[in-house]
Structures are given as structure tokens and as C-alpha cells.
Amino acid sequence: MFFNSFAFAIFLPIVFILYWFVFNKNKSTQNALLIIASYYFYSCWDWRFLFLLVFSTFLDYYTGIQIEKAKKESIRKFWFWLSISVNLGFLGVFKYYNFFADSFSDLLNGFGLQTSPLLLNVILPVGISFYTFHGLSYVIDIYLKRIKAEYNFVDYSLFVSYFPLLVAGPIERATHLLPQVKIKREFNYQKAKEGIFQFIWGLVKKVVIADTCATYANAIFDNYSSMNSLSLLLGAVYFAFQIYGDFSGYSDMALGMSKLFGIDLLRNFNYPYFSRDIAEFWRRWHISLSSWFRDYLYIPLGGSSGGMAMKIRNTFIIFLVSGFWHGANWTFIVWGFINALYFLPLLLLKKNRSNIEMVSLNWDLKSVNIFFNIVITFAITCFAWIFFRAKSIGEAFSYIKRMFTNREFNFQFLANDRSNYELVSMIFVFVLIEWRSRTQVEPISGKWSLLKLALAMVAIAAFGTFSDYKEFIYFQF
Amino acid sequence: MKNFLIYLVKIIGVLFLSLVILDGLYTLVFLQSKNRGKIETVFNSGPEKYDVIILGSSRANNHFVSQMFEDKGLKTFNFGISGSHLFETSLLLKLMIERKYKIKNIILDADLSIANFKQSEGVSAKFLPYIHNSNVIKEHFMSEEDFDALYYIPFYRYIKYENKIGFREVFYTAIHKKTNVLENLGFYSLSKNKKGNMKNDIRALKPIQNKYYDEIKKICAENHINLIAVMTPMCSNTKGLDYFEKVKKIYPEIHNYENAVEGDQYFSSCGHMNDAGARLFTTRILNDFFIKK
Numbered sequence: 214m215f216f217n218s219f220a221f222a223i224f225l226p227i228v229f230i231l232y233w234f235v236f237n238k239n240k241s242t243q244n245a246l247l248i249i250a251s252y253y254f255y256s257c258w259d260w261r262f263l264f265l266l267v268f269s270t271f272l273d274y275y276t277g278i279q280i281e282k283a284k285k286e287s288i289r290k291f292w293f294w295l296s297i298s299v300n301l302g303f304l305g306v307f308k309y310y311n312f313f314a315d316s317f318s319d320l321l322n323g324f325g326l327q328t329s330p331l332l333l334n335v336i337l338p339v340g341i342s343f344y345t346f347h348g349l350s351y352v353i354d355i356y357l358k359r360i361k362a363e364y365n366f367v368d369y370s371l372f373v374s375y376f377p378l379l380v381a382g383p384i385e386r387a388t389h390l391l392p393q394v395k396i397k398r399e400f401n402y403q404k405a406k407e408g409i410f411q412f413i414w415g416l417v418k419k420v421v422i423a424d425t426c427a428t429y430a431n432a433i434f435d436n437y438s439s440m441n442s443l444s445l446l447l448g449a450v451y452f453a454f455q456i457y458g459d460f461s462g463y464s465d466m467a468l469g470m471s472k473l474f475g476i477d478l479l480r481n482f483n484y485p486y487f488s489r490d491i492a493e494f495w496r497r498w499h500i501s502l503s504s505w506f507r508d509y510l511y512i513p514l515g516g517s518s519g520g521m522a523m524k525i526r527n528t529f530i531i532f533l534v535s536g537f538w539h540g541a542n543w544t545f546i547v548w549g550f551i552n553a554l555y556f557l558p559l560l561l562l563k564k565n566r567s568n569i570e571m572v573s574l575n576w577d578l579k580s581v582n583i584f585f586n587i588v589i590t591f592a593i594t595c596f597a598w599i600f601f602r603a604k605s606i607g608e609a610f611s612y613i614k615r616m617f618t619n620r621e622f623n624f625q626f627l628a629n630d631r632s633n634y635e636l637v638s639m640i641f642v643f644v645l646i647e648w649r650s651r652t653q654v655e656p657i658s659g660k661w662s663l664l665k666l667a668l669a670m671v672a673i674a675a676f677g678t679f680s681d682y683k684e685f686i687y688f689q690f
Numbered sequence: 691m692k693n694f695l696i697y698l699v700k701i702i703g704v705l706f707l708s709l710v711i712l713d714g715l716y717t718l719v720f721l722q723s724k725n726r727g728k729i730e731t732v733f734n735s736g737p738e739k740y741d742v743i744i745l746g747s748s749r750a751n752n753h754f755v756s757q758m759f760e761d762k763g764l765k766t767f768n769f770g771i772s773g774s775h776l777f778e779t780s781l782l783l784k785l786m787i788e789r790k791y792k793i794k795n796i797i798l799d800a801d802l803s804i805a806n807f808k809q810s811e812g813v814s815a816k817f818l819p820y821i822h823n824s825n826v827i828k829e830h831f832m833s834e835e836d837f838d839a840l841y842y843i844p845f846y847r848y849i850k851y852e853n854k855i856g857f858r859e860v861f862y863t864a865i866h867k868k869t870n871v872l873e874n875l876g877f878y879s880l881s882k883n884k885k886g887n888m889k890n891d892i893r894a895l896k897p898i899q900n901k902y903y904d905e906i907k908k909i910c911a912e913n914h915i916n917l918i919a920v921m922t923p924m925c926s927n928t929k930g931l932d933y934f935e936k937v938k939k940i941y942p943e944i945h946n947y948e949n950a951v952e953g954d955q956y957f958s959s960c961g962h963m964n965d966a967g968a969r970l971f972t973t974r975i976l977n978d979f980f981i982k983k
Binding site for chain 2: 234402403406409617631635662663666670671674675676677678679680
């Protein structure tokens with residue numbers, strides 16, 4: 214059941230009505246309903262993996278309590294490492310086992326030892342990377358005595374399984390979400406309206422931008438050997454907008470619908486393509502994951518405290534792990550590595566925190582410089598996305614090689630029966646809208662909101678892609 | 691909550707109104723379409739007279755050279771549509787009759803399509819803008835599963851088939867951008883394709899008593915149209931060529947020309963002849979049916 218599906222359009226209003234009109238007596242009934250709805254939502258993909266989700270929830274709930282109750286450090290450590298190993302074990306088996314087995318076999322084959330790896334025929338449970346990280350952060354926080362263990366199983370289950378964030382985040386923190394689920398939510402008209410605006414804008418990003426860009430990006434990436442330089446260049450740009458529209462659109466829909474239930478989720482995107490350097494980009498892109506890695510990997514590794522060498526080492530580690538988190542393929546690891554390389558000059562020049570405030574442009578020389586920096590940052594981001602999108606590293610290199618050596622720059626008619634200029638115009642309008650609304654969460658709220666909402670809905674109906682592409686990219690992670 | 695529910699009702703109202711307006715606008719544009727495709731052209735045309743009309747899939751579209759009929763003094767148009775099934779062919783013929791076309795002969799490509807009674811969504815979508823403007827179209831779609839949604843929910847058909855009748859097509863129709871579909875009297879010539887796949891496997895196809903073929907036969911009989919149903923050539927490297935004999939058993943009146951043109955040099959791909967092949971085949975059809983001996 215996708216957020217942009219007909220089934221979800223039925224599911225959401227039913228849950229909303231039950232939540233505010235039937236199960237609104239106290240927070241326990243509200244939470245119980247949301248848990249049932251979340252489990253139903255998850256089981257729509259594959260009910261068998263519901264057991265995995267419930268087991269993972271129970272494990273972290275139980276170990277969290279045991280860590281808190283333990284008097285001896287050794288017992289605390291035992292429960293802590295048990296939770297960490299089982300969580301990462303699940304992730305390892307379902308997501309990474311085949312990759313490691315394959316890579317190890319390739320390595321042995323490289324040395325002349327012919328092996329055929331024993332691969333598992335399992336599908337990746339939807340959202341496993343997200344809910345595992347939820348659980349991990351909770352257990353780590355208890356272990357480090359940042360938070361108290363949650364003794365109410367329903368409340369804890371909701372923290373892990375809440376359907377708006379269950380399959381593709383944002384990756385919530387116990388300190389942010391648990392306090393909200395522990396009190397009865399009262400209906401707030403303004404918040405609900407904001408929720409509608411954000412949900413609809415997310416849908417625009419998904420079906421108008423991401424899904425349309427997907428048909429073009431697929432037509433170019435799948436036929437890159439017959440594409441000219443301009444098309445290959447545009448293919449990378451289209452994928453950049455596809456993944457942005459897809460993931461930030463999903464996050465907007467998640468945050469928006471959650472507001473309808475009176476719950477605020479962490480902001481996940483903050484107009485990343487208007488970043489002036491790569492450090493700013495990573496403060497604005499998939500914020501909940503970046504901050505997770507910062508708090509649970511970068512800082513425990515020593516962060517920036519041990520001098521430049523340690524800073525660089527730790528930066529490379531978190532980018533490589535972040536790349537690997539996205540998928541069990543060398544392409545994602547290379548993507549992470551490239552981003553770490555982009556980061557390097559900023560670290561060496563100590564400029565990784567120089568663009569903190571919101572970007573603005575005026576008619577002056579400084580603004581030309583800022584504009585230039587935005588374009589450069591976007592360009593290098595697109596370059597890295599080629600590795601993220603390509604099926605293999607070899608394909609990514611061939612794509613890049615052709616992009617630089619073909620040297621033909623005319624608009625081509627693509628395999629999806631469309632021409633590049635049609636989408637370029639649409640992206641241009643989208644960028645203008647985003648630029649004008651970069652100081653707010655979405656562009657619909659404010660003056661004339663009903664009119665803007667109507668225009669957004671017309672855009673979805675008239676310009677949306679409904680026939681070719683539906684799935685959210687981040688569901689595979 | 692009351693305010694929010696009122697707001698939701700407003701949103702739903704605005705959405706419904708927007709969809710009705712969009713539906714009206716799109717339909718209005720498609721009602722002006724005359725140079726984009728064969729279906730739109732037929733729908734927006736008046737009474738016409740033809741000696742020969744060619745109907746069917748790409749195997750009609752690419753195999754019958756209309757000009758060669760014209761050269762023999764026969765007013766001809768090739769209405770074959772690539773990707774279409776007999777569902778669409780039958781509907782197109784019904785539309786022609788509704789538009790009071792006077793047709794003497796119909797050459798129908800009836801071979802691989804006999805195995806299929808389902809609609810070809812990519813082609814049938816082209817009829818949908820007119821579903822409220824034509825009883826023939828409405829009735830033809832009535833037995834389809836999603837008829838109610840297509841007919842009653844404003845703009846749903848334009849959303850569902852946005853890649854065929856969505857904004858892009860509306861825009862090009864509005865600016866009267868021509869396609870090449872109507873050139874060469876509807877015949878689309880294929881070039882010799884060196885990389886063409888000269889093998890095919892049609893063993894999975896099972897000919898059936900096809901209700902749309904029966905419908906076409908009935909319409910022709912009622913309107914005194916001479917129906918010439920033919921099976922057109924395939925390349926020799928086709929597995930399951932006995933399919934054509936099976937069709938012949940069910941429908942003995944369909945003329946089997948499966949091996950009328952032989953040699954890969956006459957084919958663009960296994961199921962489609964190139965221009966040379968089409969000319970050879972058209973000559974044969976002209977000789978067999980239109981030149982008095």
C-alpha cells in the first residue's frame with residue numbers, strides 16, 4: 214500500500230475518523246488504534262514479515278528494560294550487545310548476506326579459486342533499515358543513560374511501528390517521538406491544515422516531479438550507450454530530481470499525515486539543492502539519517518575531537534557506512550566515498566560549517582558567487598548520483614565516459630517517446646516554486662492557501678505520471 | 691474539528707470542480723483533433739466514401755500500400771493501428787458507420803489478433819475522450835471492468851491513461867501539431883532492418899471464436915460491405931506456424947496469406963514486412979480481389 218495509491222486514499226480517512234471519533238477517549242486507545250493500523254499497513258506488503266517487526270520491537274523493548282534494571286555493568290553490556298547483534302544480524306542476513314557471499318566468491322575467483330557462493334533466496338523486508346535504526350538508537354540511548362526505558366509496550370511499539378514513518382522514515386528518536394505518544398493528542402485545526410498542505414505538496418513532488426523524471430531518467434540510463442552528451446548530462450539531473458522528489462515527497466507525506474494525528478515527526482529535507490557546499494547539502498538531505506550517523510557513529514568514533522586525521526577518518530567511515538546502508542551494492546559504497554571526497558577540502562580548510570544560515574540572493578557580486586556555489590554543489594551531487602543510479606560501477610564509468618567524450622549537445626527523442634525540453638521546462642518551474650518557498654516547510658500555506666492547494670491538486674491530476682512508475686525508491690533500502 | 695471537516699468538504703468540492711473543468715477542457719480539445727491520429731480523425735469526420743478501407747493492427751498498417759489501390763482507381767485509406775486488437779478495430783468500424791461512411795470493401799488483418807478478445811489499453815484509450823459524446827463508444831466499453839470509473843468519475847480516464855491522452859497529447863492537439871500517422875493514406879512503410887529479429891515464436895497463441903471479429907462480420911453484412919479478411923505474411927523462421935491453419939479451421943472465410951511473401955529481404959522484423967515486401971503483398975491482394983480476370 215503506497216501513500217500515493219487508491220487503497221491508501223481509503224485507509225487514511227478511515228484511520229483518521231476512527232482515531233478522532235471512536236478511539237479518542239485517551240492516549241491508550243489512540244495508540245492502540247495506531248498500532249493496529251500500522252500493523253495492517255505493514256502486512257499489506259507481506260504479512261510474514263510482520264513477525265520480524267514484532268520480534269524486533271519486543272527485543273528492543275525487553276533489552277531496553279533489562280539494560281536499565283541491570284545493577285552490574287557486565288549484565289548491562291550483555292543485554293546491550295545482545296540487542297545490537299540481533300538487530301544488526303537481521304539486517305545482515307536479509308540485506309547484506311548475499312552481497313558479502315557474492316563479493317567473497319568474486320575475490321576467491323580472482324585468485325583462481327573457483328567457487329559458487331551459497332546465496333539466500335530471501336526478499337528484503339520493507340523498511341527493515343529504518344525500524345532497525347529506530348530500535349538501535351533507543352537501546353543505545355538507554356545504555357548511555359540519555360533516556361529512560363519505556364515500560365509501556367504499546368507506546369514503545371508505536372514509536373517503532375507508527376505507519377507514516379514505518380517503511381521509509383524519517384528515522385525518529387525516542388526523545389522526540391516517545392513523549393508525544395505518551396500523552397493524549399488533542400485535535401488542532403491549524404496543525405491538521407498544515408498536515409494537508411504538506412501531504413499534498415509531497416504528492417506533487419512524488420507524482421509530478423519524481424515519477425515523471427523517472428520515466429526520463431530510466432529512458433536515458435537504460436539506453437545510455439546510444440545517448441549523446443547532453444542527454445547523459447540531463448539523465449543525471451533528472452535522476453537527481455527523481456530521487457529528491459521521491460524521497461522528500463515521501464517524507465512530506467509522512468510528516469503531513471502524522472500532523473493529522475497530532476504527532477510531529479522530524480524534518481527530513483530542507484531544500485538540499487540550494488546548498489552552497491556539500492557539508493550544507495548533508496545538513497539538508499535525509500537529515501534524520503545524517504544526524505543518526507553523527508550521533509551514533511561519528512561522535513562515538515571520536516568525532517572531531519582527535520585532530521584533523523581523526524576527523525577525516527571518521528568522515529570517511531560515516532559516508533562509507535551511509536552508502537552501504539542504502540544498499541548492498543558497490544555502487545552505493547562508491548557513492549558514499551565520492552561524497553566523503555567532496556567533504557575533504559571543506560574539512561581541511563575548516564569550512565564545513567560556513568554555510569549555516571538560509572541562502573538568499575540579491576543583485577550584487579556576492580550573490581553571483583553564492584549562485585555559482587549552488588550550481589557547483591548541485592553539479593557534483595548529480596555526478597555522485599550517477600553511481601547511485603547505475604546498476605554497476607562499470608556501467609557508471611561507461612556512462613560518465615560517454616558523457617564527456619560524445620560531445621553532441623542536441624536534444625534527443627527518448628525511448629519514453631518524449632523529448633528532453635518538455636521535462637526541463639517542468640523542472641525549471643518546480644525549482645522556482647521551491648526557491649520562493651525555501652523559508653517555509655511547503656509552498657501551499659500562507660496567503661491564498663486554498664487556491665494554491667487547488668492548483669497543486671490540478672497539477673497532480675494534469676501533470677502527474679500515473680501509468681509508468683509508482684514505487685518509492687527508498688522502500689528498497 | 692468541525693472547522694476542519696468544513697475545510698475538508700471545501701477541498702473535496704474544489705477538487706471535484708477542478709476535475710470537472712479539466713475533463714471538459716480536455717474533451718473540448720480532443721473534439722477539435724483532426725491531424726493527430728486515426729481514431730480522432732474518424733471521430734471528428736463527417737460522411738465519407740471509400741472503395742477500400744484497411745483495418746487491423748500494425749500488420750495491416752505496415753502491409754497494405756494504400757497508394758497502390760488508389761493507382762487502380764480505388765479510393766482507399768489504411769486505418770490499421772499499431773498495437774490494436776480486434777476490440778479497437780471493431781469499435782473503429784462502428785464509429786465509421788455512425789459517421790455514415792459508405793464503404794465498399796474492407797480488408798481486415800485477422801490473424802494473430804484472433805487469439806485475443808481483450809482491449810489493447812494503449813490504443814483503446816484514444817477512444818475515451820469521446821465516451822460521453824458517442825453512444826457507440828459508451829456501449830462498446832460498457833462490458834469492461836472499469837467502465838463505471840471511466841464514465842462517471844470526471845477526469846479519471848485522463849489520469850489513468852495520461853501517457854496516451856494526458857496533458858502532453860492535449861497540448862499538441864491544441865496547437866495542431868501534426869503526426870505522420872495520416873500521411874501516405876495511412877500506410878506506414880517500414881524500412882529494411884538489418885538488425886531485425888528474424889525469428890518468432892507464436893506457439894503460445896490459441897485462436898478463439900472472437901466476438902469482435904464476429905461483430906465486424908455482422909456490421910459488414912448489415913451495411914453491405916464486402917469483407918476481405920486476410921492473414922498476412924510472417925517470416926519463415928516462425929515457430930508455431932500451424933496457428934494459421936487453426937484460425938482457418940475456426941474461420942474458413944479468412945484468406946491465409948501467411949506464406950505469400952517469402953525471404954528475409956522482404957521483412958523488417960519477423961512479423962512485419964518492409965516496404966518492398968508490403969508492395970509485393972499488396973500487388974498479390976490487388977490481383978486476387980480487385981483486378982477482374
